[in-house]
Amino acid sequence: MSRLQQNTQLSDAAIAVLTCAASNDCVVVMDGTYGRDVAAAEGITTRGTAYLILLLVKRDIIHVDEARTAIDAMIDEGWYCAPNVYAAIIRKLDSLEN
Known part of the structure; x- marks a missing residue:
């Protein structure tokens, strides 16, 4: 997840949400295409x-x-x-x- 923290295109909030979801095997509610793409690359399920x-x-x-x-x-x-x-x-x- 350190890759997420180094991603300057993600907001601090998006990094926190994605990190939390990855740690807890949760689904993320996210509408932004870039954030959803990053989530998919990290194996995190998203919904809009x-x-x-x-x-x-x-x-x-x-x-x-x-x-x-x-x-x-x-x-x-x-x-x-x-x-x-x-x-x-x-x-x-x-x-x-x-």
Whole structure:
């Protein structure tokens, strides 16, 4: 894990999260492509924020409408989501609503 600490392209927070996940065999919630690539190289499983929201819907913790609102609010606040990924999220939410 010393490689992580020497990686100047990762934030201190990302290094801490990845180091903790590697030490405890945990899944990391991370959306940034570079961080996810580093995690994959280190054998660390990642999931994105959208995964968590979809999981909440699947487990009936939140309703589909709340999930859509959350995704749209995150985008409004600066969360980047490629248009094709957004479309896939919405399609998945639509399928969960039925």
